Amino acid sequence: MSRLVSAKEMLTKAKAGKYAVGQFNINNLEWTKAILQTAQELQSPVILGVSEGAGKYMCGYRTVVGMVNGMLEELDITVPVALHLDHGSFEGAKACINAGFSSIMFDGSSLPIEENVQKTTELVNTCNILGLSLEAEVGSIGGEEDGVIGAGECADPDECKKVADLGVTMLAAGIGNIHGKYPANWKGLSFETLDAIQAKTGDMPLVLHGGTGIPADMIKKAISLGVAKINVNTECQLAFQEATRKYIEEGKDLEGKGFDPRKLLAPGAEAIKATVKEKMELFGSVGKAN
Numbered sequence: 001m002s003r004l005v006s007a008k009e010m011l012t013k014a015k016a017g018k019y020a021v022g023q024f025n026i027n028n029l030e031w032t033k034a035i036l037q038t039a040q041e042l043q044s045p046v047i048l049g050v051s052e053g054a055g056k057y058m059c060g061y062r063t064v065v066g067m068v069n070g071m072l073e074e075l076d077i078t079v080p081v082a083l084h085l086d087h088g089s090f091e092g093a094k095a096c097i098n099a100g101f102s103s104i105m106f107d108g109s110s111l112p113i114e115e116n117v118q119k120t121t122e123l124v125n126t127c128n129i130l131g132l133s134l135e136a137e138v139g140s141i142g143g144e145e146d147g148v149i150g151a152g153e154c155a156d157p158d159e160c161k162k163v164a165d166l167g168v169t170m171l172a173a174g175i176g177n178i179h180g181k182y183p184a185n186w187k188g189l190s191f192e193t194l195d196a197i198q199a200k201t202g203d204m205p206l207v208l209h210g211g212t213g214i215p216a217d218m219i220k221k222a223i224s225l226g227v228a229k230i231n232v233n234t235e236c237q238l239a240f241q242e243a244t245r246k247y248i249e250e251g252k253d254l255e256g257k258g259f260d261p262r263k264l265l266a267p268g269a270e271a272i273k274a275t276v277k278e279k280m281e282l283f284g285s286v287g288k289a290n
């Protein structure tokens with residue numbers, strides 16, 4: 001029996017309670033362990049995000065499901081955890097459903113709206129039958145992810161309503177957010193667009209992608225306007241990189257058994273934990289496991 005849960009209940013509670021649940025993308029065992037341990041320690045619900053590229057890197061979706069399910073049991077993780085495909089293609093969504101993911105994102109934002117609606121509808125039906133949560137996207141999110149470069153447009157609130165009404169669990173809508181680091185001339189989030197989307201979509205939990213580098217006051221305002229899930233990826237990667245670089249530059253890998261991967265990767269894992277903790281505190285999900 002898997003301990004994984006759909007993201008539906010945690011996000012409905014978050015939207016009603018005016019906080020957000022973090023989606024933290026995973027890359028390997030250290031990443032996954034660091035995020036799960038932090039969620040358990042802080043009694044926070046959490047969503048583990050897996051992009052198609054990261055899924056491939058970790059040997060495929062079944063390996064990911066096996067690793068996560070094993071950890072949930074052996075670390076005795078009792079907080080709600082969803083394993084979520086991030087920016088999935090239609091084929092990727094079907095593969096993750098078959099592999100045992102508990103939550104799916106189908107990103108049809110680059111398709112004509114009719115095709116996005118048609119494919120999303122098909123997945124709504126499958127996910128409903130299986131009790132999985134489904135995220136849809138309207139209006140592409142800028143920056144680069146897995147080699148795909150989006151323009152960062154603002155979503156059309158009427159199109160958002162159309163997709164929300166299909167029965168998806170949560171909706172990602174472009175509001176000027178981008179993946180990766182924000183450029184110096186970034187204009188900030190479009191709260192006008194977010195407000196208009198929330199007015200049309202009501203109780204639907206909204207998803208803010210590109211959580212790395214968004215100032216705390218903008219995050220808080222976005223949550224007050226209906227964002228209930230915030231995705232963070234690059235910030236954990238940068239934290240891991242900085243700590244690992246420091247360990248090596250200080251020559252620690254050359255001292256004693258400092259070359260042992262369990263030692264070499266430890267500072268990076270601790271840095272991921274600190275980043276996740278900071279985000280969970282900012283998002284307001286600490287203590288919201290029950």
Ligand code: 13P
Pocket residue numbers: 025049086087178179180181208209210211212231232233234235
């Ligand atoms: P960042 O890498 O900018 O944090 O974005 C993560 C994300 O939105 C994953 O879908």
